[in-house]
Amino acid sequence: MFDPQHAFVDPLLAWYERNGRHDLPWREPERTPFELLLAEILLQRTTAEAVAGAYRPFAARYPTPETVAVATTDEIRTHVAPLGLVKRAAYLRRCASEILARHSGDVPREYPELVNLHGVGEYTARSVLIHVTGLGIAAVDTNVKRLLSRFFDVNPDRNRIAVLADALTPSTRSADFQHAMLDFAAEVCTAGSPACSSCPLRGSCESSEEQFTPR
DNA sequence: AAAGCGGGGCG
DNA sequence: CGCCCAGCTTT
Structure with a gap:
């Protein structure tokens, strides 16, 4: 039983602070x-x-x-x-x-x-x-839908993703979290050929082929 | 529920 | 060439 806060939210925010598109x-x-x-x-x-x-x-x-x-x-x-x-x-x-x-x-x-x-x-x-x-909710676009449906291996149904995204959102950092999901999906978890091999969330991603790789 | 909008970037 | 992009209105 894994904790989405530890497996997803925290590392995503850490990635964002270092690699996000802070100049938009x-x-x-x-x-x-x-x-x-x-x-x-x-x-x-x-x-x-x-x-x-x-x-x-x-x-x-x-x-x-x-x-x-x-x-x-x-x-x-x-x-x-x-x-x-x-x-x-x-x-x-x-x-x-x-x-x-x-x-x-x-x-x-x-x-x-x-x-x-x-x-x-x-x-x-x-x-x-x-x-x-600063409302503590999420906004589901094509990036968020793709990222969450892959990481949690859930059907990319819009309403399902919306409920999940809202639940994941840190109530006091909704803008940062939103930007983090958008930037990460645009730069790592891309539509065409995602950079799974170098993905910092690889170990917990339900879509990763390497999640069970021993050692 | 499905069609239509749209130029630009990338493989 | 085909796919995709911080979706939405119209039919």
Whole structure:
């Protein structure tokens, strides 16, 4: 009977402190909730590397809901186009308008109101809560789903993974833990050919072929 | 429940 | 060339 805290959470956080992507611009602590929400929408089905290259000018051009709402969709589209999923330009504009109309220009701090914003689904709403309010929950994206389903050898059912991820999350370090899962899955437990042979969680991973290797 | 969106990176 | 990426809206 193994302890997931000792086998997974602690070593993952240790890996993250040394190897995490601590330079991603939207992780800067002075980022506003709206700047964070912008990043989350740009990151949907888009590599962090790609967003990292476009984020600073984007956030500087659209620092508030007002600046997005008064911009034309075409102008926003020129910024989103290099990232793909260009419909997000319209999502962003409508989302900003909704924040102005419903929430006086402030990003809401409650899940039901967040998830009702255009372009904001369960993942994005949870991520905003984690970063803005420090709520001790997890947000399940493609990385978290892959990492947890492999390590714990469970069916990658979204709801199952969500329950597991929430249970694993350290209540006072949810943002660090979220970043740790994302970075680890993107750099070690990758989709195509994971680096199992050099994985620091190898010994406890239920998907590892070497877990029973003697000596 | 399934389709559609999308450019860019990588093997 | 095919697969994948901090998902979500629409049908």
